Amino acid sequence: MFIKNTWYVAAWDHEVTTDGLFARTIIGVPILMYRTADGKLVAMADRCCHRGAPLSVGRREGDCVRCMYHGLKFDAAGQCIEAPAQTRIPPQAKVRTYPVVEQHRWIWIWMGDPAKADPTLIPKTPWLDHPDWRGLDGYIHYDVNYLLICDNLLDFSHLPFVHPTTLGGSADYAEHPPKVERLEDGVRITRWALNTEPPPFVKAVKDWTGKVDRWNIYNFTIPAILLMDSGNAPAGTGAPEGRRVDAVEFRGCQAITPETENSTHYFFSHPHNFSIDEPAVTKSIHQNIVTAFEEDRAIITAQHRNLSLDPEFKMTPFAMDAALSQFRWVVARRLEQEAAETAAATSGEAAQLITVQRQPA
Amino acid sequence: MFIKNTWYVAAWDHEVTTDGLFARTIIGVPILMYRTADGKLVAMADRCCHRGAPLSVGRREGDCVRCMYHGLKFDAAGQCIEAPAQTRIPPQAKVRTYPVVEQHRWIWIWMGDPAKADPTLIPKTPWLDHPDWRGLDGYIHYDVNYLLICDNLLDFSHLPFVHPTTLGGSADYAEHPPKVERLEDGVRITRWALNTEPPPFVKAVKDWTGKVDRWNIYNFTIPAILLMDSGNAPAGTGAPEGRRVDAVEFRGCQAITPETENSTHYFFSHPHNFSIDEPAVTKSIHQNIVTAFEEDRAIITAQHRNLSLDPEFKMTPFAMDAALSQFRWVVARRLEQEAAETAAATSGEAAQLITVQRQPA
């Protein structure tokens, strides 16, 4: 069960091309994406309306796609416009299209009611294409439900345990409880570790010998978007008060998109604003992030296997769960709300149908 | 759910030998086949009646088979005739046998009521062993329900799209709508493409420069047997009127046999009546057919995956679906009929049981 009326990251911009056909399953729905000759993005169900074959193994014909099973041709609006040996195409012969928006290097898709697809709701990720920031594109595939990954990202006290040689650093990091604030569509987390060791991935690119003040400040919002201001500055130089002197700063952008109930896409980048003309620095940071995220994947996949053995296992709450409990509550509330809207719409249609049927009387 | 009272192709004749034990699962039932010393075919459940071990990993002992788990010996009628340390074998200790008939190189099995197993119902495939025709034996295994393969074979408008370099040829082929006639147990399809390109697999063996008249005329009958008269003749030489001058002719024989709900056996050959003493021609034709059928398997397997993602997907009907809709209707009718017969038999037995129980009163 997934939230529908929200923007999901569907792809990195470079994945969807003008001459190709790109397939990705989003919240259980196979999606075909491509760009028309003038660069406009198209997203439609990757399933021919005729017999269900994937259009993504079909053929581009200009801005159209032809299903290479029986030759039906669809335009960029998903309408079937050609079928062999048939001059009149029924208007219902179409595949569903989805609102799709490209913004700051990510392609966002709206899987719910198109009338509600307001592009201004898309979170801003300017650091992905801003000249003052540098990062590399990351993607990892998980074979677990996306909420287990959200749980992970909503509690950074796992850093020193899961990531001792990459993101973690000294164990005291977990001892600094974060401030958790409720947002309309998620939570805001602020964690400061003062006078601590810089994490290994920072040490790898910064010749620091002393302690640092470290911060991770991020919003985690529906459906599962993490946007973070994080960094380190030499300890005691005033970072908590807003003076970032000789600091290293990052703007982590992460998007978790369910593929199916038990598999997930994970898009990420970790842009930095220092040494931006040194590709080796960018590469080192990125490689540490990738290594760390594979560490996450190992423990979360092991957790998933354990949970699968006993669906009735009850988790024991700890103080560190504040943010993830709140986020799960937000998700549940949104799912209930969408279910209620669907029920109301259905009963509305039923009422309308009764009216229509009574008209002759 | 499969039709039971019908003949399924179980094997090519050479697969079942006099000294071996051949195992194949047919409509969900594991079957053991072998030949007795005098060449008679035997088909029985490949499952020892004792603890369920497969007899096919047992041992031939003359015309009998011994289960190599606990040593039970069964004769060719499926009767247990020997058990270690036991002199009296209970008469119910037997495995079910199945009517099995060899005809024109295919071995046919009847999975339903043996009393109804009329060998004259078996479709004739004389081209598989007639001296005037040459072909090679084909077999492909699918991991999809057999009806998706039937759908494919009931609509050749897919030829130019799925098989552009083998069976397909020019796109206009799909523009010639076939005539579809209802048969007692299936459909008869007649498609003529006049003044068209010869298909690539014919070009590969026939030095033609001009256009041809092309025909595909076939019966597709229960359970899933395709028998086809197909060919090409130089355009305008009278083929549609029955004059086959300098023609190439084929008699495609194809049998689709469900293995389980989600896997299928596919037996085929494509005999030709020209250049029959040139093995290279026979081999070229066969290899093109195999390549084409692997193309079918790729698209059908992709379709199957797509359908699995959403069991509620509704297919949109097109004109080209006429034959497959009729065939699916025939299958549904036969399944209903068999279900009704089973229900009647059960209620008859129940009535008889009541009578028996009342006798003492």
Added chain:
Amino acid sequence: MFIKNTWYVAAWDHEVTTDGLFARTIIGVPILMYRTADGKLVAMADRCCHRGAPLSVGRREGDCVRCMYHGLKFDAAGQCIEAPAQTRIPPQAKVRTYPVVEQHRWIWIWMGDPAKADPTLIPKTPWLDHPDWRGLDGYIHYDVNYLLICDNLLDFSHLPFVHPTTLGGSADYAEHPPKVERLEDGVRITRWALNTEPPPFVKAVKDWTGKVDRWNIYNFTIPAILLMDSGNAPAGTGAPEGRRVDAVEFRGCQAITPETENSTHYFFSHPHNFSIDEPAVTKSIHQNIVTAFEEDRAIITAQHRNLSLDPEFKMTPFAMDAALSQFRWVVARRLEQEAAETAAATSGEAAQLITVQRQPA
């Protein structure tokens, strides 16, 4: 569904070490085992009470284990004693521990009510560590339900059929029906084959030219423990009357422990009391046993696949099934008894709860 109030073999003694963390799933429950610094065995749920991550991928810290997801630390009693950024640990933050006993080289675990875990109920296997006996440690993993393996071991008439070149020997072995006696928690089986061929695995280490008297006398008890006195003596030298002259003797110890409903651990050794200072003899015997048990696994796995195809298959009983029928009856009786105790306990708790709730009135 598994019996809970019984001792299961969980591991060979050497598998669980003082510095490591050993994971094994027993009757569907992931278990972590280790030894404290003073050698005491610890067994607890291999699942952090917080978010369900496996503790076995955590870190030993003295006699404690730290979950390497969020850093919770558990002592050897399963109690959480440390959590980052949290001074007061809730007392319910603990993982379940299980009674565990080491005896004669096997580590036994009690998965049921700890109050009933009486170590004197553990079957004795002195031959595994007695100086007069020699054997090697065996372990095989099965992907079938454990009862199919019990069935196999409860009827040795399969020996000449499944194991012709290892344990089996001449076919007449199966013709000697065993005596089957009911025990409180299982069955006792006594089988004598007089004046028979020695089995191949004995021939490999004993230079015998004549016939032997062969015996297999074993208890097979809940949950699935086989302890056997077996051997061969030159035919007619009085073995059946108790005179074991120039005999080879074995004390087979085998324990079948369910991993999940469809997978099983199989622990075994086959100690002998002759040529105990010739490692080549010990190795030869062990290798033959391993080869034979792989033969069992092949046929039982094939049987399992066949049974999976048709869950309604009814087995036909034979005389040789006496022991396995009795054992399955014992298992069923114990499962019923445990279900009844659980129901009674639940209804008792409910009654108590009503009393408590009424107290204020």
